[in-house]
Amino acid sequence: MCSAPDHIAAKVRLDVDNLEKSPDYSSDFNNFLDQVWGESLSQVFFKPYLEKMWGCPLNDLPREWASRYLPARDLDLMRKGLTEPTLDYGYNSDFLYPASGRIGDLADAFAAPHADRLILNRRVVSIDKNEKSLKLCDGSTIEFQYLISTIPLNTMLEMLNRKTSNNLLNYSNVLNLRVGFRGKALRPELWYYVPDRSVPFFRAGFPSNVTSNCCPPGCSMLSLEYGMGSRESVDANLNVLAAEAVRYFSDRGILSCDEIEVVDGHLISPGYVSHRMEVTPVLQELAGELLFDDIIVAGRYGAWDYFSLEEAYLSGHKAGRLARRKLRAGVM
Numbered sequence: 001m002c003s004a005p006d007h008i009a010a011k012v013r014l015d016v017d018n019l020e021k022s023p024d025y026s027s028d029f030n031n032f033l034d035q036v037w038g039e040s041l042s043q044v045f046f047k048p049y050l051e052k053m054w055g056c057p058l059n060d061l062p063r064e065w066a067s068r069y070l071p072a073r074d075l076d077l078m079r080k081g082l083t084e085p086t087l088d089y090g091y092n093s094d095f096l097y098p099a100s101g102r103i104g105d106l107a108d109a110f111a112a113p114h115a116d117r118l119i120l121n122r123r124v125v126s127i128d129k130n131e132k133s134l135k136l137c138d139g140s141t142i143e144f145q146y147l148i149s150t151i152p153l154n155t156m157l158e159m160l161n162r163k164t165s166n167n168l169l170n171y172s173n174v175l176n177l178r179v180g181f182r183g184k185a186l187r188p189e190l191w192y193y194v195p196d197r198s199v200p201f202f203r204a205g206f207p208s209n210v211t212s213n214c215c216p217p218g219c220s221m222l223s224l225e226y227g228m229g230s231r232e233s234v235d236a237n238l239n240v241l242a243a244e245a246v247r248y249f250s251d252r253g254i255l256s257c258d259e260i261e262v263v264d265g266h267l268i269s270p271g272y273v274s275h276r277m278e279v280t281p282v283l284q285e286l287a288g289e290l291l292f293d294d295i296i297v298a299g300r301y302g303a304w305d306y307f308s309l310e311e312a313y314l315s316g317h318k319a320g321r322l323a324r325r326k327l328r329a330g331v332m
Helices: 006-018 029-037 039-054 075-081 104-117 153-159 238-251 277-292 309-331
Strands: 124-128 133-136 141-143 147-149 171-185 191-193 203-205 219-229 255-273 295-297
Touching: 006 039, 006 075, 029 039, 039 219, 124 153, 147 309, 153 295, 171 238, 219 238, 219 255, 238 255, 277 295, 295 309
Parallel strands: 147 295
Antiparallel strands: 124 133, 133 141, 171 219, 171 255, 191 203, 203 219
């Protein structure tokens, strides 16, 4: 959005010139950031942002949490970025979105051909792998031949009465706070990463910059994300949080607000799963054991991996193909 202050840019330039060509990738996450990006960038952005995102000290965070999404360091690109704009925006620079602005329309389109066979809004409360049946919250049961599970892996294991180590399936909750206000965004950006420690949210999006269909005429929308760690409740008043965020972006010339119309909060639990290399073999073994019981795990939470939206879809597609192959093999 704007260039870094000269004193920060000078420190970053010095760090870049002194960074090792081959950082120590075996160090803990806190030191890892300093070695890969330099102390200045780590202190200004990476550390405060990630601490807010995860809601915990970085020493508690495994280095591999982001898996393949922590960008590879490019010293030449870093030097170039100190003097001129760059066009390398990373893996998430472009998105295709439904024209309506509702990402749920994508899922609805996939589901439409099967609408007569879908059961919605009935939570699964237990799984009987021996009887191959699910018990739903209304007391009814559903039998299955093969079960594809995308619910959080820890929750699914509880339904199977399987115990796991307390530190095996770590995660962080996220509060998504939606703020509808009468006014408008003054800049075109879709979202901002916010390392500023003076505010509690770590990311802010402007859905109304994606499509005007998100809001009535004369209104705009702000979507805020707060890292909750293991907490499941918010101490602060949501209206106070909304007013604080609107004031923060208004003071910086990013939006103008005449009046806040709607404040709505939603807890995402889990929000981010903690991917760790040492746990990967355990998860692979666990997935194999579940498959032996005709249960296939898929998606970010089912497979417990840091999937993008596209990868989550492909994971489900792969699971569906596997189930079909097994069904056909059983018939034959």
